[in-house]
Amino acid sequence: MNDAPIGVFDSGVGGLSCVEELIRLMPNEDIVYLGDTARVPYGTRSRDTIISYAGEDISFLKKHKVKMILVACGTVSSVLESIKDECGDIPVSGVVMPAVRAAYEATQNGRIGIIATGASIKTGSYDRKLRELDDKLAIIGKACPMLVPLAENGYTSPDCPPARFFTEEYLKDIKAMNVDTLILGCTHFPHFSDVISEYMGGGVKLISSSAELAAHAAAELERCDQRSSKSSQGRIELFCTDSAQLFAENVRKFLGRDINAGISKCSLK
Amino acid sequence: MNDAPIGVFDSGVGGLSCVEELIRLMPNEDIVYLGDTARVPYGTRSRDTIISYAGEDISFLKKHKVKMILVACGTVSSVLESIKDECGDIPVSGVVMPAVRAAYEATQNGRIGIIATGASIKTGSYDRKLRELDDKLAIIGKACPMLVPLAENGYTSPDCPPARFFTEEYLKDIKAMNVDTLILGCTHFPHFSDVISEYMGGGVKLISSSAELAAHAAAELERCDQRSSKSSQGRIELFCTDSAQLFAENVRKFLGRDINAGISKCSLK
Numbered sequence: 001m002n003d004a005p006i007g008v009f010d011s012g013v014g015g016l017s018c019v020e021e022l023i024r025l026m027p028n029e030d031i032v033y034l035g036d037t038a039r040v041p042y043g044t045r046s047r048d049t050i051i052s053y054a055g056e057d058i059s060f061l062k063k064h065k066v067k068m069i070l071v072a073c074g075t076v077s078s079v080l081e082s083i084k085d086e087c088g089d090i091p092v093s094g095v096v097m098p099a100v101r102a103a104y105e106a107t108q109n110g111r112i113g114i115i116a117t118g119a120s121i122k123t124g125s126y127d128r129k130l131r132e133l134d135d136k137l138a139i140i141g142k143a144c145p146m147l148v149p150l151a152e153n154g155y156t157s158p159d160c161p162p163a164r165f166f167t168e169e170y171l172k173d174i175k176a177m178n179v180d181t182l183i184l185g186c187t188h189f190p191h192f193s194d195v196i197s198e199y200m201g202g203g204v205k206l207i208s209s210s211a212e213l214a215a216h217a218a219a220e221l222e223r224c225d226q227r228s229s230k231s232s233q234g235r236i237e238l239f240c241t242d243s244a245q246l247f248a249e250n251v252r253k254f255l256g257r258d259i260n261a262g263i264s265k266c267s268l269k
Numbered sequence: 270m271n272d273a274p275i276g277v278f279d280s281g282v283g284g285l286s287c288v289e290e291l292i293r294l295m296p297n298e299d300i301v302y303l304g305d306t307a308r309v310p311y312g313t314r315s316r317d318t319i320i321s322y323a324g325e326d327i328s329f330l331k332k333h334k335v336k337m338i339l340v341a342c343g344t345v346s347s348v349l350e351s352i353k354d355e356c357g358d359i360p361v362s363g364v365v366m367p368a369v370r371a372a373y374e375a376t377q378n379g380r381i382g383i384i385a386t387g388a389s390i391k392t393g394s395y396d397r398k399l400r401e402l403d404d405k406l407a408i409i410g411k412a413c414p415m416l417v418p419l420a421e422n423g424y425t426s427p428d429c430p431p432a433r434f435f436t437e438e439y440l441k442d443i444k445a446m447n448v449d450t451l452i453l454g455c456t457h458f459p460h461f462s463d464v465i466s467e468y469m470g471g472g473v474k475l476i477s478s479s480a481e482l483a484a485h486a487a488a489e490l491e492r493c494d495q496r497s498s499k500s501s502q503g504r505i506e507l508f509c510t511d512s513a514q515l516f517a518e519n520v521r522k523f524l525g526r527d528i529n530a531g532i533s534k535c536s537l538k
Contacts, residue, residue, distance in 0.1 A: 038318050039308050046512035049307050146431075149418040162415075162431040243315035 001229040005030035005237075006217065007066030007090075009057040012040035013152065013247070013254040014187035015072030018095075019236070020255070021214035022070075026227070029234040032064045033261075036268070037250070038241035041148055042075040043117025043186065050075055050119060051082050056268040058086045060239070066090065067226055070217055074186040074209055075117045078125035091220065095209035098216035099183045100129040106205045107181040110134070113174035114141040116185030117148065126185055140177050144170040144186070151188040154253050158195040167192065167199045175200055183207045191254075236261035241268060270498040274299035274506075275486065276335030276359075278326040281309035282421065282516070282523040283456035284341030287364075288505070289524070290483035291339075295496070298503045301333045302530075305537070306519070307510035310417055311344040312386025312455065319344055319388060320351050325537040327355045329508070335359065336495055339486055343455040343478055344386045347394035360489065364478035367485035368452050369398040373406075375474045376450040380407045382443035385454030387412040395454055409446050413439040413455070420457040423522050427464040436461065436468045444469055452476045460523075505530035510537060 006022065008015055012035045019033055034057055036042075042050050054076045061069055069092040071077045077094025084092060103112050114126045121143040130137050146166045155162055174182065182204055184190055190208040197206060221227045228234065236259070240247040244263045251259055275291065277284055281304045288302055303326055305311075311319050323345045330338055338361040340346045346363025353361060372381050383395045390412040399406050415435045424431055443451065451473055453459055459477040466475060490496045497503065505528070509516040513532045520528055 038314065040313075044309075045307065046515050049511045145422055146418060146424070149415060153414055155415070161434050165430050165434075242318045246315050 002067045002226040003030070003228050003230060004065055004067035005032045006068050006070065007032050007061035007064060008070045008072050009034040009036070009061060010073040010187060011036050011042040011075070013250050014148070015210070016251065016255060016259065017187050017190050018070060018072035018210035018214050021211045022217065023234070023236070025214055025218045026221070027233055028230045029228045031234060031236045032061060032066055033236070033238045034060055034266070035238070035240045035247065037247055042073060043119050043148060044145065045119060047079060047119070047123065051079055054079070054083045055086045058083060060266065060268055062088070062090065068092070068217060068221065070213055071095065072187050072210060072213060075119045078116070078120040078123040093213060093216055093220070095185070095187065095213045096125050096129055098212035099185060099207050099209040100126060100133065102212045103181045103183050103207045104130065104133050106207065107137070109178070109180045110136060111138045111177060111179040113177070113179040113182040114139065114185050115144045115170060115174070115182065115189060116141065118143040118145050120185055126183060138177065140174050140179065142170050142174060144189070147192060148186065148188050151191045152250065152254060156191040156195070158198050163192060163195045164199070167195050171196065171199055179204060181205045181207060183209065185209050238263045239266040241266060271336045271495040272299070272497050272499060273334055273336035274301045275337050275339065276301050276330035276333060277339045277341050278303040278305070278330060279342040279456060280305050280311040280344070282519050283417070284479070285520065285524060285528065286456050286459050287339060287341035287479035287483050290480045291486065292503070292505070294483055294487045295490070296502055297499045298497045300503060300505050301330060301335055302505070302507045303329055303535070304507070304509045304516065306516055311342060312388050312417060313414065314388060316348060316388070316392065320348055323348070323352045324355045327352060329535065329537055331357070331359065337361070337486060337490065339482055340364065341456050341479060341482060344388045347389040347392040362482060362485055362489070364454070364456065364482045365394050365398055367481035368454060368476050368478040369395060369402065371481045372450045372452050372476045373399065373402050375476065376406070378447070378449045379403070379405060380446060380448040382446070382448040382451040383408065383410040383454050384413045384439060384443070384451065384458060385410065386417065387414050389454055395452060407446065409443050409448065411439050411443060413458070416461060417455065417457050420460045421519065421523060425460040425464070427467050432461060432464045433468070436464050440465065440468055448473065450474045450476060452478065454478050507532045508535040510535060
């Protein structure tokens, strides 16, 4: 048993899709979430800058004595090997491996698509991990930079013409390749599940990287006997690096409702 | 005469629309440009964060011994009063006043629209300055957050469905108000001139905040006898806070071509 909180971070609000799943799976766990909103987004930045920002995010979570660090950001997860040392003894997981394993289990025809930020696609992290499992897989990845601001501004529904336009723009080559499994490799993308399913067809299985990371975290805590002993609802604390009021507004826009959690501005210096 | 460079800054590549206009008006001037690409965009951040980032941008330009600082960013220009002290003796201008004066001169019916980032609209800076000139003007402002990523990813043409969708989404109330003048209050927005003109109708005069700032700078340097004495083409130096290679790629996407300038990564610490 371990009553310390689970630490989760992302560049902004995207990682809250993972937090929601964690609450659903393990309602009694305390969670400390950091969104680096003074520097969001990460997915358009260089590898060096992403590693440097992620190091500061991890230091912040370590000060909160978390029992586990979840990188609920596809971009940072793509450079996980380069930030592991920063976590010291605290176990850390990103979205890449859980999503890759789920996709590998789901595919029947061995054809897998990946959509993610520009930075994630550039690292080739999803491809590499999939090929380590099976080098005969047919894999196609596509950077989808416009989906992040669309999600942050609430334009995600199948009724929304730009959501449909960019879904087709980014997914047409992947669809043409006849994939049966598609990894949503950025924590913003589960918000487009409906419009993506409609375009790709119901036969294509969508792998939500946030949900897979949350499931992986729950299984790991169980396996290592590190679940919380509390019987009451866990405490959710959200930290952001820009204004707390602005963060609350963006959470509402992103989740479509308020979240039952304290929100504080923090400094990473 | 003064052969020192003109300093220009923006959060990213947007301010290059002002640099292009400066080169056209004063080809012999040296220019030092800073794009804070490790923290772009500014237009979604809080006032305090914008002021803090702008202070660091100004310190950087001061080290380069610039003779004038141009804030080629609508968002920072909206908090110009709060950053003026940082500039010391160096004259500083933002995009708000030049655009406001041009709009006031252009309007016939006294009805003026303003489109800008969320942060700029929140400060009410354009409204306030227009009302100082004439409190009987009818003014309507609208935040257009999606236009920035659309411009940065090259989706600006009238043939592009999302450019048309967001133009209508953001401009329908402004059009209904029968304005005859529209301020493009963010340095990314001149890229949408065609699609905006098509939607608003040819009778509506578009005021480019970048072009007005460049014209203002040229007039000020002339008036104070601070123009460069050089007869050769000026030297353009671009600095960015994230990778220089990434910046070069984004410049190409934003301007539709390369720019004849050195590009270096710098640190603001």
